[in-house]
Amino acid sequence: MTERSLKLANRPAVVAAMVLFTVAAVTYWDASQMTARATYGMGANAASYFICLFLAVLGVGHLFTAFQTSAVDAEDADWKAIGWIALALSGLIGSIWLGAGFILGSALLFAFTARAFGRKSLGVDLVIGVAMGLIIFLLFNKLLSLALPQGPFERLF
Amino acid sequence: MDAINLLFEGFALAIQPANLIFAAIGVLIGTAVGVLPGIGPALTVALLLPVTFKLDPGGSIIMFAGIYYGGMYGGSTTAILLNTPGESAAVVTALEGNKMARSGRGGPALATAAIGSFVAALVATVALAFLAPALVKVAVKFAPWDYFGLMLIAFVTVSATFGSSPLRGLTSLAFGLWLGLMGLDQLTGQARLTFGVPQLLDGVEVTTLAVGLFAIGEALHVASRHLYKPEKPIPVKGSIWMSKEDWARSWKAWLRGTAVGFPVGALPAGGAEIPTFLSYTMEKKLSRKPEEFGSGAIEGVAGPEAANNASAAGTLVPLLTLGLPTSATAAVMLAGFQQYNIQPGPLLFTQHADLVWGLVASLFIANAMLLVLNLPLVGLWVKLLRIPLPWLYGGILVFASMGTIAANPSVVELLLLSAFGVVGFLMRRYDYPVAPAVVGLILGPLADNALRRSLQMSLGDPMIFLQHPSSAIMIAIATIALIAPFAFKGLSRFQHDED
Numbered sequence A: 001m002t003e004r005s006l007k008l009a010n011r012p013a014v015v016a017a018m019v020l021f022t023v024a025a026v027t028y029w030d031a032s033q034m035t036a037r038a039t040y041g042m043g044a045n046a047a048s049y050f051i052c053l054f055l056a057v058l059g060v061g062h063l064f065t066a067f068q069t070s071a072v073d074a075e076d077a078d079w080k081a082i083g084w085i086a087l088a089l090s091g092l093i094g095s096i097w098l099g100a101g102f103i104l105g106s107a108l109l110f111a112f113t114a115r116a117f118g119r120k121s122l123g124v125d126l127v128i129g130v131a132m133g134l135i136i137f138l139l140f141n142k143l144l145s146l147a148l149p150q151g152p153f154e155r156l157f
Numbered sequence B: 001m002d003a004i005n006l007l008f009e010g011f012a013l014a015i016q017p018a019n020l021i022f023a024a025i026g027v028l029i030g031t032a033v034g035v036l037p038g039i040g041p042a043l044t045v046a047l048l049l050p051v052t053f054k055l056d057p058g059g060s061i062i063m064f065a066g067i068y069y070g071g072m073y074g075g076s077t078t079a080i081l082l083n084t085p086g087e088s089a090a091v092v093t094a095l096e097g098n099k100m101a102r103s104g105r106g107g108p109a110l111a112t113a114a115i116g117s118f119v120a121a122l123v124a125t126v127a128l129a130f131l132a133p134a135l136v137k138v139a140v141k142f143a144p145w146d147y148f149g150l151m152l153i154a155f156v157t158v159s160a161t162f163g164s165s166p167l168r169g170l171t172s173l174a175f176g177l178w179l180g181l182m183g184l185d186q187l188t189g190q191a192r193l194t195f196g197v198p199q200l201l202d203g204v205e206v207t208t209l210a211v212g213l214f215a216i217g218e219a220l221h222v223a224s225r226h227l228y229k230p231e232k233p234i235p236v237k238g239s240i241w242m243s244k245e246d247w248a249r250s251w252k253a254w255l256r257g258t259a260v261g262f263p264v265g266a267l268p269a270g271g272a273e274i275p276t277f278l279s280y281t282m283e284k285k286l287s288r289k290p291e292e293f294g295s296g297a298i299e300g301v302a303g304p305e306a307a308n309n310a311s312a313a314g315t316l317v318p319l320l321t322l323g324l325p326t327s328a329t330a331a332v333m334l335a336g337f338q339q340y341n342i343q344p345g346p347l348l349f350t351q352h353a354d355l356v357w358g359l360v361a362s363l364f365i366a367n368a369m370l371l372v373l374n375l376p377l378v379g380l381w382v383k384l385l386r387i388p389l390p391w392l393y394g395g396i397l398v399f400a401s402m403g404t405i406a407a408n409p410s411v412v413e414l415l416l417l418s419a420f421g422v423v424g425f426l427m428r429r430y431d432y433p434v435a436p437a438v439v440g441l442i443l444g445p446l447a448d449n450a451l452r453r454s455l456q457m458s459l460g461d462p463m464i465f466l467q468h469p470s471s472a473i474m475i476a477i478a479t480i481a482l483i484a485p486f487a488f489k490g491l492s493r494f495q496h497d498e499d
Helices: A002-009 A011-032 A044-066 A079-097 A102-116 A122-143 B002-014 B017-035 B041-052 B057-082 B088-102 B106-139 B144-161 B166-181 B206-224 B244-266 B273-286 B299-314 B316-322 B328-339 B346-351 B353-374 B378-385 B389-407 B411-429 B435-457 B469-498
Strands: none
Touching (some): A011 A044, A011 B166, A079 B389, A102 B389, B002 B106, B017 B378, B057 B328, B088 B273, B106 B299, B106 B316, B206 B328, B206 B389, B244 B273, B244 B316, B299 B316, B316 B346, B316 B353
């Protein structure tokens, strides 16, 4: 019973160890696929193998700490707020992916992020987001000649 | 004196009207962004990099210097007036500074922070100007094995030696090193960890990682913990000027803070937190009014703030002379230099001497501008602190993703940015330091190259690192620095058992 509660209290360390082992395995697999050879010394895969080993050692280290009681207590998270930010980022990514342009994307990003931080008036925030995206677009595409993704709306300018 | 001549030439470049304007714009936007809560200097520089993309290298680097010092200064304003330090090095400033602001002495607190920053940056920049050429003379003799040894020291000190947990620090470093593997290998052209995605062949951008970890990670963290309670900045009442007593209590603290901060920054020891804490305890011991500490002692603002700035200027020494970033901010700066195809290191001083000295001169100018512009503009910065947090974070995310797609307009880059944001959130939540990941990403490939070039020169014999005394000593230092925290932990546990 005590052991079980110990384990539960340190679950993040166990999860971190699992992630480290997985990444180490992926790195090992990737390094074993490499074909370029070096004439002398180490090839391109040597660093991969080294980091794979490093990750595995850290994974073992995490497993050790998982059996000690000194885990960091993470407070409860507001997953709804996280969800809104995830939606905000997906809004931007989707908008760029579908070729709808930067201004719409940034308006969605702005409004949904503001929602995550407790704003209720989504409509107002969308308008602000469009205005902000427009200003940034004009400033950077016209003044500093950076290429921000363009959709039908951006091509009007 | 060679350095003085070169510095004068640098001033001749920096004082041209166009460059002065660049410096002024840099200082203003650097402070404006740095003032925003939750944004430290590293993120300020990363967010504002795209603004300088299309300028010529000279102008953009000068603007950069302004952004860097402005961002540093802005962070202390937030710490004092809002008690939300944007970076770990400003935590100590918030300790006494916020107490001072609460008891109606916000003005003098801001003033001593500003003048202390000015003094520290001035002294540290002079030290930089004289130390750098001497160091460059040594650094040109460095062989790949020496660089490898140096990078090992940087890796260990940044991640393990001074953090709260060596294991978590090293894990963060490993994450950065792993990301550094991605892309085409510089020596053989072998693709590593690209999983057949063509956009990954160029590797991971340092700015994408920094912005993802710092900006998006922070936004997720703050949102998840409901940290957006309406916290109002404390209004600055009365005179912002310091009284005679304030001056008397501040000036020694400034100089002591500078003396502590600069060497720690200049050594590849990483982090401005240590000198700020050191300076704080030192001032507390030396103060004639130690009872004021905890309720707003001016020395407790003056010393750590000077230490913070001196250390930040100190990190420019290894950055410019060796190409070795020892803090997240320095790593982002290095990424910025690389964007203009400038590789800091000993060669920079011979190939682009005008640029280096123009930068050093601009640091002086930016520093002076900060002092002249910022104290009178304090009202404006306070207004910026009043932006409601939902809009603030919305704006930060828009600007962050804008910078990412402006540098590299692809969906893959945005997906990476979001993924780094999630990682940054988890790292914050479970108390993993973020800076080692950024340093690992930028130094990892360099260390890989140094290691393999050494082994090519020795025809594959790894003993080459131990046969040269210089690299052997550096590897020994790195090993000791790695083992020390574990050993001390064991030691202190042992002592604990004794009691």
